Amino acid sequence: MQKIMVLNAKGGCGKTTISTNLAACYASRGYYPALLDYDNQGSASNWLNIRPEHVAPIHGIEAHRQKLTVTRSWQMRMPPKVDRVIIDTPAAANNQELTNYVRQSDIILIPVLPSPIDIHATTDFIKEILVIGKMRSDTFRGIGAANGTRIGVVANRVKENTKVYNTLQTFLASIKIPFITGFRDSQYYVHAFVEGVGIHELRDTRTQYLRQQWQPLLDWIDDTGNLGDDSSIGIDPTILG
Ligand SMILES: Nc1ncnc2c1ncn2[C@@H]1O[C@H](COP(=O)(O)OP(=O)(O)O)[C@@H](O)[C@H]1O
Numbered sequence: 001m002q003k004i005m006v007l008n009a010k011g012g013c014g015k016t017t018i019s020t021n022l023a024a025c026y027a028s029r030g031y032y033p034a035l036l037d038y039d040n041q042g043s044a045s046n047w048l049n050i051r052p053e054h055v056a057p058i059h060g061i062e063a064h065r066q067k068l069t070v071t072r073s074w075q076m077r078m079p080p081k082v083d084r085v086i087i088d089t090p091a092a093a094n095n096q097e098l099t100n101y102v103r104q105s106d107i108i109l110i111p112v113l114p115s116p117i118d119i120h121a122t123t124d125f126i127k128e129i130l131v132i133g134k135m136r137s138d139t140f141r142g143i144g145a146a147n148g149t150r151i152g153v154v155a156n157r158v159k160e161n162t163k164v165y166n167t168l169q170t171f172l173a174s175i176k177i178p179f180i181t182g183f184r185d186s187q188y189y190v191h192a193f194v195e196g197v198g199i200h201e202l203r204d205t206r207t208q209y210l211r212q213q214w215q216p217l218l219d220w221i222d223d224t225g226n227l228g229d230d231s232s233i234g235i236d237p238t239i240l241g
Pocket residue numbers: 010011012013014015016017018043091156157158183184185186187189190193
């Protein structure tokens with residue numbers, strides 16, 4: 001069971017949009033995903049609550065809210081049928097919270113917006129995550145999963161002819177973290193969200209190109225990779241300077 005966490009200290013970069021769409025994508029393909037919502041604002045949980053009856057179910061866990069009537073472990077329990085876990089996280093997290101997040105994920109997906117400020121902040125954030133990974137264990141590979149936690153970056157709200165990612169791509173290449181795909185800036189994401197669905201649950205051909213942009217991500221997630229895989233975060237920490 002893969003645990004995929006969508007993480008970035010920057011608010012508004014698309015964590016909730018990508019979490020909900022990824023969960024909906026898996027649900028529409030016959031998986032039984034769980035969506036964990038660590039954000040106090042509860043946007044992902046609200047989206048789950050308005051999901052229409054005709055779409056496939058997603059198991060929701062409001063991880064941000066401590067229910068008083070049940071124990072934490074009962075609240076966080078995973079039904080046995082769950083085969084994918086998507087974790088939506090809040091923008092600001094302290095070091096301890098970040099460490100906890102990183103610990104429980106197999107895959108960390110970092111969305112970044114095409115603006116120089118966001119790209120700069122994301123570069124710093126990735127360095128922070130790598131340091132946290134190091135702190136957690138003697139080896140980066142030790143964190144999270146047997147295979148090691150993998151980090152990947154996705155561009156979000158991409159407009160045509162966006163060339164602002166050069167510096168980020170150079171940085172990512174230098175530390176061997178993959179830049180996986182880009183999602184277009186589209187009102188269909190906004191419309192789908194308010195209907196409680198994901199763009200993979202819109203069947204019309206006009207939105208086909210949006211769905212296609214997800215394929216590289218789905219492939220990368222499924223490519224559990226070898227330990228020697230470039231996309232592993234088992235990198236040389238000295239690169240962080
Ligand atoms: N690809 C996209 N196209 C258009 N709007 C988007 C896209 N991704 C996110 N948004 C919008 O941007 C805003 C912030 O996205 P959100 O997923 O809530 O970010 P975060 O969870 O990181 O704070 C929301 O209003 C959302 O609808």
